[in-house]
Amino acid sequence: MSQSQYDYDVPADAPTYECAHCGRPFAREEWLALHRGLDHPAELDDEEVAAFRAAHDDEEDALGTFRLQALGALVLLYFALLMVYALV
Secondary structure (H helix, E strand, C coil): CCHHHCCCCCCCCCCCEECCCCCCEECCHHHHHHHHHHHCHHHCCHHHHHHHHHHHHHHHHHHHHHHHHHHHHHHHHHHHHHHHHHHC
16 A cells, blocks of 8 residues: 555644654644554554554453443443343
8 A cells, every 4th residue: 555545634732643654634743653554564663663552452452441431331231121121
């Protein structure tokens, strides 16, 4: 994928982190680390690999937390609807 395939509308005053390999801009440094690790793994040095692993671990933790919260919300909704059904 070349840089010309994408059009990015980045505000002039927004801080960006640009990929050195493809030029794609990112709003967060962690997103840039994830991009590099997923799209350019063969071109990373040891520091970039460590940044990718740290960002990946943080994303996995956040996703696990979200899954637990979503499950809890679904269980509460299920029992609330069950109680409403039982009363009606």
